[in-house]
Amino acid sequence: MREPSRVTRPLLSLRSVSKTFTTAGRMVRAVDDVSFDVAKGECLAIVGESGSGKSTVAHMILGIYPQSAGEILLDGSLLPARRALIHRRAIQLVQQNPLSSLNPKRSIGASLRLALDVHGIGERSARWDRVGQLLEEVGLPADFRSRAPSTLSGGQRQRVAIARALACQSELVVLDEPTSALDVLVQARVLKLLNELRAQRGLTYVFITHDLSVVRNVATRVAVFEKGRLVELSPTETVFTNPKHPYTRRLIGAVPVVTAQEAELRGRLMEKSNASA
Amino acid sequence: MNRTLAILLRNPLSLLGLALVALVVLSAISADFITPFPEHAGAVVDFANFNKAPEWPYIMGTDLVGRDLFTRIVYAYRISLILGVVVLAIAVPIGVTIGLVAGYFGGWVEYVLMRVTDVFLSIPPLVLAMSMMGVLEPTLTNGMIAVTAMWWPWYTRLVYNLARSEKEEGYVLAAEVIGASKAHVMFREILPNCVPSILTKMTLDLGFVILIASSLSFLGLGVQPPTPDLGSMVADGAKYLPDSWWLTVFPGLAILVAVFGFNLVGDALREILGAEQ
Ligand SMILES: Nc1ncnc2c1ncn2[C@@H]1O[C@H](COP(=O)(O)OP(=O)(O)O)[C@@H](O)[C@H]1O
Numbered sequence: 001m002r003e004p005s006r007v008t009r010p011l012l013s014l015r016s017v018s019k020t021f022t023t024a025g026r027m028v029r030a031v032d033d034v035s036f037d038v039a040k041g042e043c044l045a046i047v048g049e050s051g052s053g054k055s056t057v058a059h060m061i062l063g064i065y066p067q068s069a070g071e072i073l074l075d076g077s078l079l080p081a082r083r084a085l086i087h088r089r090a091i092q093l094v095q096q097n098p099l100s101s102l103n104p105k106r107s108i109g110a111s112l113r114l115a116l117d118v119h120g121i122g123e124r125s126a127r128w129d130r131v132g133q134l135l136e137e138v139g140l141p142a143d144f145r146s147r148a149p150s151t152l153s154g155g156q157r158q159r160v161a162i163a164r165a166l167a168c169q170s171e172l173v174v175l176d177e178p179t180s181a182l183d184v185l186v187q188a189r190v191l192k193l194l195n196e197l198r199a200q201r202g203l204t205y206v207f208i209t210h211d212l213s214v215v216r217n218v219a220t221r222v223a224v225f226e227k228g229r230l231v232e233l234s235p236t237e238t239v240f241t242n243p244k245h246p247y248t249r250r251l252i253g254a255v256p257v258v259t260a261q262e263a264e265l266r267g268r269l270m271e272k273s274n275a276s277a
Numbered sequence: 278m279n280r281t282l283a284i285l286l287r288n289p290l291s292l293l294g295l296a297l298v299a300l301v302v303l304s305a306i307s308a309d310f311i312t313p314f315p316e317h318a319g320a321v322v323d324f325a326n327f328n329k330a331p332e333w334p335y336i337m338g339t340d341l342v343g344r345d346l347f348t349r350i351v352y353a354y355r356i357s358l359i360l361g362v363v364v365l366a367i368a369v370p371i372g373v374t375i376g377l378v379a380g381y382f383g384g385w386v387e388y389v390l391m392r393v394t395d396v397f398l399s400i401p402p403l404v405l406a407m408s409m410m411g412v413l414e415p416t417l418t419n420g421m422i423a424v425t426a427m428w429w430p431w432y433t434r435l436v437y438n439l440a441r442s443e444k445e446e447g448y449v450l451a452a453e454v455i456g457a458s459k460a461h462v463m464f465r466e467i468l469p470n471c472v473p474s475i476l477t478k479m480t481l482d483l484g485f486v487i488l489i490a491s492s493l494s495f496l497g498l499g500v501q502p503p504t505p506d507l508g509s510m511v512a513d514g515a516k517y518l519p520d521s522w523w524l525t526v527f528p529g530l531a532i533l534v535a536v537f538g539f540n541l542v543g544d545a546l547r548e549i550l551g552a553e554q
């Protein structure tokens with residue numbers, strides 16, 4: 001935003017990225033020659049059947065393991081295989097299962113504070129207060145920080161996980177099926193929160209899901225994966241009204257993971273939230 | 278707290294265990310006050326009263342040089358407990374750390390550490406301690422060294438298996454993505470989830486350490502006279518069975534009470550803490 005070229009430069013770029021796993025002597029090409037850009041402020045949904053390589057892409061972006069080939073660039077600079085702390089701080093993760101993503105033996109506050117401590121964010125003495133603020137920013141009471149994860153509901157835990165992703169004030173958040181483990185009503189509320197946060201803070205999302213009805217509610221563009229390959233990348237509306245690839249058409253045909261009633265309910269909830277946001 | 282009470286009350290054996298452990302620990306701590314002849318813990322000779330069957334004031338009889346057996350058993354408890362605590366205080370941190378490192382790091386680190394551990398585990402404990410005691414002088418300190426050397430691998434095994442499954446949990450991934458150090462992930466994230474199992478094993482082991490120490494001194498390799506030791510008492514008294522039965526029966530019962538008590542408490546603790554076996 002400081003210079004004109006920055007606006008057009010993508011926040012995240014994958015260039016011919018591949019990943020091959022070798023397990024028990026067998027080679028699995030989980031991701032095959034994938035290239036795409038993610039613009040600042042957008043929400044790119046990655047959809048595809050289970051096993052199509054969505055999580056593998058997420059893990060390579062996060063640097064959990066390196067790609068076998070290709071390059072990943074953040075804000076124009078190459079991300080190394082061994083990530084330094086600044087790289088870790090720049091990309092955050094929200095996982096699918098909020099039950100396992102919070103340590104059952106540590107308080108909510110301790111889990112949130114870790115990000116602040118690791119990256120030296122704020123004065124030491126102010127961090128506990130900051131943890132309370134973070135909780136309030138995702139719609140939870142500040143005094144949840146001294147509670148154990150087991151005392152929270154699934155939706156509340158996922159809000160904590162989102163608060164943790166906000167703690168570093170990073171621009172890019174990778175969400176790997178963040179609402180798949182939640183029931184429909186809770187799902188709608190969490191999606192609403194995610195939309196609000198993205199709008200207010202100019203966050204960029206890489207939003208992985210196998211639920212196309214969720215895509216409609218959050219995504220600006222959709223990347224469709226099939227067997228490790230990127231087969232279609234279009235604006236959300238196009239994917240639903242005019243899917244180009246046969247696989248995408250099949251995927252849309254196979255949508256009903258939620259009942260029509262549930263979809264309508266969520267649609268209403270989302271509309272309301274969009275109107276109020 | 279209520280759950281703890283409920284579990285204890287539901288299982289009368291755990292109450293018995295608690296009573297036995299309390300008996301052992303409290304008598305060991307207050308040995309100077311509850312024993313009729315504290316000086317009999319040392320090298321005292323009283324030939325006027327040697328080898329006496331139980332009769333007041335010698336409630337468990339006297340040994341071959343006229344020392345009160347009850348006094349010596351209580352002091353033997355004290356030494357056994359000190360031995361047990363010192364052994365565990367050294368063996369547990371070593372074993373736990375190696376297990377955490379092997380389980381979390383994986384790869385060749387895991388390979389090397391676990392092979393070494395397996396070697397120690399494959400030697401029967403008594404044989405290992407005996408061969409060490411054969412080289413070292415049979416003193417209390419060396420006894421502790423020998424028992425410690427054979428005890429840590431069990432904690433490595435335990436924690437290694439726990440860490441290997443814990444590291445697949447989402448909270449470990451979350452901490453890694455934030456950029457937390459390996460030490461943080463091992464000791465602050467994974468370790469707290471292993472603590473229930475470790476505590477349970479430590480309680481069980483207090484009984485077993487006493488048993489092993491007794492076995493060593495039974496073989497003449499442990500604590501040396503005149504220091505009172507349950508194993509030596511049984512060994513010395515065995516030659517005079519069945520006439521001087523008290524020389525073996527009471528020290529033998531004392532070993533049984535300690536081992537049994539710590540086992541029952543360990544089992545109850547496992548249930549209370551919800552530890553895995
Ligand atoms: N760590 C791994 N080791 C071996 N194979 C893996 C690993 N992770 C994923 N795979 C394989 O890669 C493929 C893609 O998996 P994944 O990215 O998890 O798919 P998705 O998230 O779309 O369901 C699958 O065939 C899976 O078995």
Ligand SMILES: [Mg+2]
Nearest residue numbers: 054055056176
């Ligand atoms: Mg996945």
